Amino acid sequence: MHTTVLSFENLHNHGELFANLFRARKQSFIVEKQWNLPEALDMEYDQYDTPASRWIAIHDDVGQVYAGIRLxxxxxxxxxxxYMIRDAQRGLLASLPTDLLYDEAPVDPNIWECTRVFVLHSTPQSLRRRVHGYMVGxxxxSARELGATQLIAITPANWPRWYGRCGLTATGIGPxxxxxxGDYQCVQIDLSTKMH
Structure with missing residues (x-):
């Protein structure tokens, strides 16, 4: 199993992996979850897939994607x-509520947003714990290398149960x-303890 951080600068070094990640996103979000999202060429994408973002792919030796994350x-x-959470708060996204945060969405070079987090349903149960570990790591x-001391994310509301198991410190920042x-909540993940 491999972890690859993709960017517009390095995607040419990874063959089909970038496209495979977007195909896996379509499978996860459009096919499995039945979310109404844009798609083209059998790939899911949105307006946040720009050169400013980074994508993390958890995959095998031949580029089959098990899981992914966008930062x-x-x-x-x-x-x-x-970014998605801020734009939802600003009323630019009809698919998300405007009151998903208690306070104004941050704009800070040390805060990055974590979205499009998924593990494909087809990922074998025997690999899932390892996949989750690779994702968190x-x-x-990646976030620390990009200068982030905090991440914000929209996450399933049962996050307190599994964030601790993953070694993450998080706080709810919205209802x-x-x-x-399902039930979701915006959280802030503290990376300051992960500086080394």
Missing amino acids: TPSTARCGIYS AMVK VMFIDD
């Missing part, structure tokens, strides 16, 4: 868009809300 700086700008390492297929 976007809270300082990102592309036309009218910034890669997310923390629990039913979105699409």
Whole structure:
């Protein structure tokens, strides 16, 4: 099993992996969860897949993707868009509520957003614990290398149960809300203890 951090600068070094990640996102979010998201060429994408973002792929030797994560700086700008949580709060996304945060969404070079987190249902049960471990390790390492001391994310509302098991320190920064297929909550993940 491998972890690869993809960017627009290095995706040419990884063959089909970038496309495979977006195909896996389609499978996870459009096929399995039945979310109404944009797709083309059998891939899911949105307005936040820009050169400002980074993508983490957990995959095998031949590029089959098991899981993925997207990281976007809270300082990102592309036309009218910034990052997903902030744009939802600003009323730019009909699919997400505007009151998902208690306070104003941060814009800070040390805060990155973590979105499009998934593990494919087809990932064998025998690999899932390892996949989760690789995801957390890669997310923390990548975010720290990008200068992040905090991540914010929309996560399933049962996050307190499993964040601790993953060694993450997180705080709820918004109310629990039913979105699409379940209860979710915005959280802030503290990376300051992961500086070494």
